[in-house]
Amino acid sequence: MSRELLFYRAGDGLIATGRLGTNGIFTGLADGKLSPHWAHIVPIGRELLFYRADNGVIATARIDTNGIFTELAEGGLSSGWTHIVPVGRELLFYRADNGVIATGRIDTNGIFTGLAEGGLSSGWTHIVPVGRVLLFYRADNGVIATGNLNTNGIFNGLAEGGLSTGWTHIEPLGAELFYRADSGVIATGRIDTDGIFTGLADGKLSPNWTHIVPVGQEALFYRADNGVIATGRIDTEGIFTELAEGGLSSDWTTIVALTA
Structure with a gap:
């Protein structure tokens, strides 16, 4: 699995790349x-999809193992998508206000092909990929649902349920990590291939992380206001272990990890 990450500032377009080791140590690679x-900015293997919600403009790119972009x-898509979620090389596009969805695929040359259209419930605040299963969550009432996306871009619903409200981040790290930025409270859980959720463990981290970026079972935690970073790992039982701390430049608005 790739361990390279892209850092991006939306205000001025500045980028940087780096690599996260399995020991939680971060190494910078390149700037641009x-x-x-x-x-x-959505990772699909070593390729990336860039999308502007206001006008639907898209672009694609690749990052190599040296962090070179x-x-x-x-090209162009419809405007106003609030969520773009990768599932293998397929993507789910979702509009939270009306529940409209569309699916597509990006090949290794960065060419986008549309696949299917449809509709879901509106108002989902988080859509998280776990293999080919997707977890849908509403932060205001804790409602969850799961579904899967096949390689033809067809979405199938699986299961429904409920969790605690107010999670600000949900990230797949082997087990899923749930985090509340105001309090630092965390919980972990697992989703099986049938879309069934099982809770695993609870704990607490520092509050106010603005970004949590999964890289395999490790994660990079980042605060945009001061550039502080920390890394950690979740094991198969959902237990979180802190690894390392450090610092980067502040004000990165998007951080993504390559998925292959």
Whole structure:
């Protein structure tokens, strides 16, 4: 699995790349600059989809193992997608206000192909990929649902349930990590291939992390206001272990890890 990450500032387009080791140590790789104001940057293998929600413009790129960024292709989609979620090389596009969905695929040349359209319930605040299963969560009432996306871009619902309210981050790290930024409270759980959720463990971290980026079973925690970072790992039982601490530049708006 790739361990490279892309850091991006939406205001000025500045980028940087780095690598997270399995020991939780972060190493910087390269710097550069892109167009500003991308609203979504979505990893698909070593490729990345860039999307502007206001006008639907897209671009694709690739990052190599040295952290070097190469632009691939440009194009356009519908505007206003609030969530773009990768599932293998397929993507789920979702609008939270009306529940409309669409699916597509990006090949290794960065070319986008649309697959299917449909609709779900509106108002989901988080959509988290766990293999080919997706976890849908509403932070205001704790309602969850699960579904899967096949390689033809067809979505199938699986199960429904409920969790605690107010989770600000849900990240897949082998087991799923749930985090509340105001209090630092965490919980872990697991979703099986049938979309059934099982809670595992509870705990607490420092509050106010703005970004949590999964890299396999490790994660990079980052605070945008001061650039402080920390790393940790979740084992198969959902137990969290802190690994290392450090610092980066402040004000990165998007941090993503490559998925292959």
